[in-house]
Amino acid sequence: MATPSKQYKAIGEDLWKSRTEKVNAELFALTYGALVVQLIQDYEDYGEVNKQLEKMGYNIGTRLIEDFLARSSVGRCSDFREVGEVVAKVGFKSFLNITPTVTHPPPTSRPTSVQRQTSVPNSSFTLTLDENPLAEFVELPEEALEGGLWFSNVLCGVLRGALEMVQMQVQVEFLSDVLRGDETTELRVTLLKYLEEEVPMGDE
Amino acid sequence: VIAVGEDPSASTVPPTTSAGSRTNTLTFDEEAKLVYGVILSLRNMIKKLSRRDEQFTSYRTSTYRLHLYETLSGYKFVMLSDPSTDGLRFVLRQIYSGPFVDYVARNPLVSMDSREQGIDNEYFRASVDRMIRGLSVFA
Numbered sequence: 577m578a579t580p581s582k583q584y585k586a587i588g589e590d591l592w593k594s595r596t597e598k599v600n601a602e603l604f605a606l607t608y609g610a611l612v613v614q615l616i617q618d619y620e621d622y623g624e625v626n627k628q629l630e631k632m633g634y635n636i637g638t639r640l641i642e643d644f645l646a647r648s649s650v651g652r653c654s655d656f657r658e659v660g661e662v663v664a665k666v667g668f669k670s671f672l673n674i675t676p677t678v679t680h681p682p683p684t685s686r687p688t689s690v691q692r693q694t695s696v697p698n699s700s701f702t703l704t705l706d707e708n709p710l711a712e713f714v715e716l717p718e719e720a721l722e723g724g725l726w727f728s729n730v731l732c733g734v735l736r737g738a739l740e741m742v743q744m745q746v747q748v749e750f751l752s753d754v755l756r757g758d759e760t761t762e763l764r765v766t767l768l769k770y771l772e773e774e775v776p777m778g779d780e
Numbered sequence: 781v782i783a784v785g786e787d788p789s790a791s792t793v794p795p796t797t798s799a800g801s802r803t804n805t806l807t808f809d810e811e812a813k814l815v816y817g818v819i820l821s822l823r824n825m826i827k828k829l830s831r832r833d834e835q836f837t838s839y840r841t842s843t844y845r846l847h848l849y850e851t852l853s854g855y856k857f858v859m860l861s862d863p864s865t866d867g868l869r870f871v872l873r874q875i876y877s878g879p880f881v882d883y884v885a886r887n888p889l890v891s892m893d894s895r896e897q898g899i900d901n902e903y904f905r906a907s908v909d910r911m912i913r914g915l916s917v918f919a
Contacts, residue, residue, distance in 0.1 A: 642885040645852050646877035741853040
């Protein structure tokens with residue numbers, strides 16, 4: 577790893593402190609909650625609500641990454657492991673002021689193929705959120721639990737959108753959520769493939 | 781000052797110190813496409829010649845100098861200036877972290893995919909204009 581994790585922590589802390597416009601946490605939580613409630617009323621299907629939240633997150637993520645890149649001096653990550661570190665320690669910290677714990681899966685032993693963590697699409701990391709500012713005052717009703725609602729699914733979209741803009745196609749999903757009665761809130765980010773830059777003008 | 785987005789680049793017409801006006805035989809879109817092609821080719825050539833991290837930043841001809849700042853997200857900021865100007869890459873970076881993030885990224889109604897249509901926006905233009913005019917190199 578090029579930069580030790582302590583440095584990422586410091587960068588994240590700096591970015592959070594230097595951000596002059598902060599919004600009231602309650603207002604943020606209430607706004608997000610109102611959004612989810614409206615989606616539930618409009619779509620009446622929790623699976624669809626999950627999808628819409630992810631879509632919204634995707635649009636946010638494609639723009640959020642510009643804010644992130646412009647303000648932080650973080651360069652390109654050398655491997656997917658580093659991506660996890662930066663996302664957790666700098667990304668989440670500078671926008672939500674939380675630092676989820678990153679866990680990387682142990683290297684699997686595959687006797688038939690040569691494994692390189694960087695390019696083999698089996699790379700992933702898991703983010704464990706100790707606190708979730710989106711769901712501060714939330715308790716899910718019975719039908720939402722049965723319907724399979726992932727309340728904070730917008731986060732999945734944000735990560736997917738942001739990472740796609742830096743040429744990584746990822747799949748992000750919730751593994752567990754304390755709102756659902758689970759022990760922890762966990763997100764798994766799996767690298768599908770690295771993207772090549774598209775050349776827009778095919779005629780020339 | 782004209783701001784046009786290209787996939788993905790924004791180019792600003794030169795704050796040139798010479799007295800004469802530029803005769804544009806090409807429309808802005810065509811010119812932008814050519815500039816993009818040049819940049820892409822040069823970048824690929826440089827990547828092959830040197831290590832992956834090296835970046836092409838500018839080139840100079842007898843009539844102009846081209847400065848390039850490319851973000852990790854693939855957006856390219858291009859500035860054309862008088863050949864005697866010093867490096868203006870830092871200005872491009874300022875445009876990125878200032879007006880671009882403020883008026884393009886943060887405005888959900890502005891499309892950031894410049895394939896169909898360039899990224900253009902009144903506030904963006906105005907603030908880039910202000911920033912450029914405030915520079916010492918601007919005549």
